[in-house]
Amino acid sequence: MMTVKEVSRLTGVSVRTLQYYDQIGLLHPGTRTEAGYRLYDAATLETLQQILLFRELKFSLKEIAAILxxxxxxxxxxxxxxxxxxxxxxxxxxxxxxxxxxIRQTGGNAMDFTAFDTKKLDEYAAKAKQQWGATAAYQEYETKNAHETTQAQQENARALMALVAAFGHMQTKDPADPAVQAQVQKLQAFITEHYYTCTKEILHSLGQMYGAGGEFTANINAAGGPGAAEFARKAIERYCCG
Incomplete structure (x- = not known):
């Protein structure tokens, strides 16, 4: 684990920027100390690499968040x-x-402007963004969040995390237990209301992502206790696949 200052020194990303990424839900720390200090693990640093690569390619933070x-x-x-x-x-x-x-060799007489043409680069970048964001779900997400304030988006992100983390307190039950399945329904309804229509197919994909390891798993387990993410995956799989 690395502190926010250590990550800043390693990556060149300012502490303030890392804190901002956390606030907007783009990059949460792997865990926090009892005093509330951010700690970053290897999975979180991998995600940060992804963010920085996209930033080098002039993707906006909003676009990067949608992709990740x-x-x-x-x-x-x-x-x-x-x-x-x-x-x-x-x-x-x-x-x-x-x-x-x-130009230097000819004294300024090289009348060639083809080097300024970025059409191919722009077209590929647009195609990459479209591949991640052209789904009906993403378009719906864009519409719903177009007029929301940053504070509202943060509140939604916290509420979503709380819904998933709640599975951590249900691990003594069977994933098929009615109370557990009701929690899955609440999660699905919340995503549909605040983000996009959460079909069982989409929900199943989200569940797999929650329990696949890496940043999402670590964040859920940090909020809901060890095993919370993995249990959420099982409960969602039961709900979606029977």
Missing amino acids: QNPHFDREKALEQQIELLTLQKRHLESLITLAEN
Whole structure:
């Protein structure tokens, strides 16, 4: 585990920025000390790498949040897209360097503007964003959150976490227990009301993500106790698949 200051020194991201990422729900710490200090684990740092790569590629924080929260987010696929975008960016910069060198050699008479063309780079970036955000669920999420304040979004995020973390206190019951299944229904209804229509297919994908390890699992277990995320996955799977 690393403190927020240690992560700041390692990554070059300011403490204030890390705190802001936590506040808007983009990057929560892996856990917190009893005194409330943020602690970051390896899974959280991996997510931070994803965020920083997307930021280098000029993705907005809102776009990055939508990508990382997409139930179908695939880290390997995202890395492939990032590598392709960075390669295109590299070629664009190399073209600009070559142009600048030619201008210096010709004394400013190199009338070539093709190096400024970013059409291919822009098209690929738009395609990558569309692949993660063109789903009906994402469009509905965009509509519902278009006029919400940052405070309201934070409150929704906290309420959602509380609903999932509550499964941690139900682990003495069977996942099929009526009370547990009622909690799954409450979770589904909350997501539908505040984010997007949460079908059983989407809910099942979310459940798998909750219990798959990494940042989501760590955050849920930190809020609901050890095993909370894994039990939530089992309960959701029972609800969705019978």
